[in-house]
Amino acid sequence: MDAIKMIEERRSVRKFKNEKVDRETMKEIVSISRWAPSWGNFQVARYTLVDNQETIKRLATDGVDGFVYNINTLKEAKGVAVLSFVKGKSGKLEGDDYATSKANVWEVFDAGIACQTFCLAAHAKGVGTCVMGVINDVSIAEIVDLPEEETVAALIVYGYEDGDHAKPTPRKDVNEILRFVGE
């Protein structure tokens, strides 16, 4: 798929068919996601894929702080990726001190790049996604038994989109977000 088309046609998908995405396809999507750039090439992003209804139900009940919009999306979901990252690595060069004033913010930055890479890879494979930031990271970590060294960054609901492709959401005019410095 053409890269520009892929970027422009990805949408947040919140309505899913009653059909699981097979694990081989999801493995392929995560494998593609490995090409995301990362601080120091530390590759701190981790993907915990939940594809059983009981755990997805628990994520809806305890993982999104009662946010009804997300609860409704999760009700339809057949798969949820818990995107996490290994703490305390990104932002450091050698030794234990952070190299820049952003300190550990780079680990969240890395997770963000990994997140979009995952969503684009999924879209290219015909799998819809929706990133969820209104979550309770502590509860989710407990529900999926996340390793102690990791923190939850976001949930990414995934599956085959039901109905027409989601409508595009508005974007700012390019002149609102762009400035050039120079002659």
Ligand SMILES: Cc1cc2nc3c(=O)[nH]c(=O)nc-3n(C[C@H](O)[C@H](O)[C@H](O)COP(=O)(O)O)c2cc1C
């Ligand atoms: C960091 C982040 C957090 C988000 N959190 C939620 C969320 O909790 N629930 C939800 O339904 N969508 C969430 N979204 C999806 C955005 O609402 C969506 O990306 C935006 O409206 C643009 O629409 P599009 O993705 O279809 O282009 C989130 C997106 C990002 C990047």
